[in-house]
Amino acid sequence: MSLRLHGVVRARHRWPDGSPFRLIVVDDLAVVVSDHHSELTEQDATANLAGLCALLLAGPVLPLRIGTVAVDEEAARAAVLALTVPALRAHLERLDGLAEMHVRLAFDEETALRAVFDEGAFTGGGRDLASTIGRGEQIAQAVAAWRGKQADALLAPVSALSRSVAMLDAREHTEDLRAFLVPLDQAEAVRTAVAGFDGVVATCTGPLPAFHFLDLAPQPVSRWGW
Structure with a gap:
């Protein structure tokens, strides 16, 4: 089963109850993922946005392009590393509280x-x-x-x-x-x-x-x- 990638947060990000997502830790960051079963639907898009908005209340969230997928957890970590961890840290710092x-x-x-x-x-x-x-x-x-x-x-x-x-x-x-x-x-x-x-x-x-x-x-x- 592949994974759908939703965004990047800090690894210590406080997780809201009932979130449909989970975290895969990459250094001091984490990629927000869910299981990918089929083609993206309107309902999936709505759930993606609602889930990211719920995460935003506990800290900055860097949204990834909707529909981004990875074949497994290793590939999900590689996708984050390809964006470069220092740059992601800088974005999270800049957007903290915004x-x-x-x-x-x-x-x-x-x-x-x-x-x-x-x-x-x-x-x-x-x-x-x-x-x-x-x-x-x-x-x-x-x-x-x-x-x-x-x-x-x-x-x-x-x-x-x-x-x-x-x-x-x-x-x-x-x-x-x-x-x-x-x-x-x-x-x-x-x-x-x-x-x-x-x-x-x-x-x-x-x-x-x-x-x-x-x-x-x-x-x-x-x-x-x-």
């Missing part, structure tokens, strides 16, 4: 279009296909610029609480999605700030392991959006 929070802002499309038309953010043109396409591109760019300014203003209090910010790909052109690296003890303050936003649909997710603030190879991102 977590990733995602904030998604969904703006009303009619409000956005009205704002860019009122600002005169684009010019007219001919009636041919090329001109029509050009106007569409101008409008899309104007909406993106307007959305960015609105998001910057709304998210300024969250940015002030953060150590770092990463722009993420949003599903819609009227949405803004960002990841913030914040102290764990400020996670509730971030949620409170986001809950108070007016004129926009805002959601806040976290605390999460620092998926977007690591330079491990391979990068710990997935089709599930982490």
